[in-house]
Amino acid sequence: QVLEQLQPGALGTMLTAQLKTDQGAQKKYAIKQVECIDQHQANVALKEAVDLLKLHHSNICTYKELFVTWNSKVSSLFLCLVMQHSGQGDLSALIEEKRQKSEKITDKVVQKFLGQMVDALFYIHKQNIWHRNLKPSNILVSGEASFMLSDFSTETLMKDGLKWKMRVEEGRESKSWMAPETFGFSFTEKSDIWSLGCVLLDMMSC
Known part of the structure; x- marks a missing residue:
């Protein structure tokens, strides 16, 4: 249902x-x-x-x-x-909520987030799996200071020219997480790390 x-x-x-x-x-x-x-x-x-x-x-x-x-x-x-299904929304909603309330995400939460995401990326990269679409809306909030990577994409779908054009044209916000090389359909573990850095910057600039 x-x-x-x-x-x-x-x-x-x-x-x-x-x-x-x-x-x-x-x-x-x-x-x-x-x-x-x-x-x-x-x-x-x-x-x-x-x-x-x-x-x-x-x-x-x-x-x-x-x-x-x-x-x-x-x-x-x-x-x-x-x-x-996490049932608690995603990181983009949390960031937006904090901005609306003019509140900061605490250093403790940011530190836990970074540790969890680095560990998760290290885990998938060891298996030659890239996320390819890392951004706040694809990181689930599963607890007060607990997060999960979600919504991975495959190489075939990420290299679909029509879908890629739509993604690039979605707006400045969507492009801000994308590593420069991904505009040329090149994805590696470094692309995920770049995107994680962009997400971290967004969290710290609430």
């Missing part, structure tokens, strides 16, 4: 859904839907995303399931990524 559909972005649409577990309980999940241009792109992106199912880290959103589905209403294929 779909509970909410968030504002679509250049790389897809995020849904909040409630699914019944094997024990009969209701549990919330986030589902990212990414439109694919054809069956080949969908299959390649799905194959690349399979590695996300292997990630087990306290500061990384858990991926539960991946699948490709056909949407007859728009006659298109979609890659769907089912992931953990």
